[in-house]
Amino acid sequence: MLILAVVSIIFFASFTQIAAHLERLGRPLPMWHTVEVLDRAYGQGVTHNQ
Numbered sequence: 001m002l003i004l005a006v007v008s009i010i011f012f013a014s015f016t017q018i019a020a021h022l023e024r025l026g027r028p029l030p031m032w033h034t035v036e037v038l039d040r041a042y043g044q045g046v047t048h049n050q
Contacts (some may be wrong), residue, residue: 019029032040 022029
């Protein structure tokens with residue numbers, strides 16, 4: 001379990017550094033909600049019934 005925690009911390013730190021670097025270059029990483037990712041993957045529009 002400790003190994004998983006350490007790997008998670010290293011991954012998050014690396015991801016944060018990459019995201020910060022890209023933001024400084026004016027090319028921020030897009031952040032999508034899970035539903036948006038699924039919508040893009042399956043090519044169907046999301047409809048909301050209210």
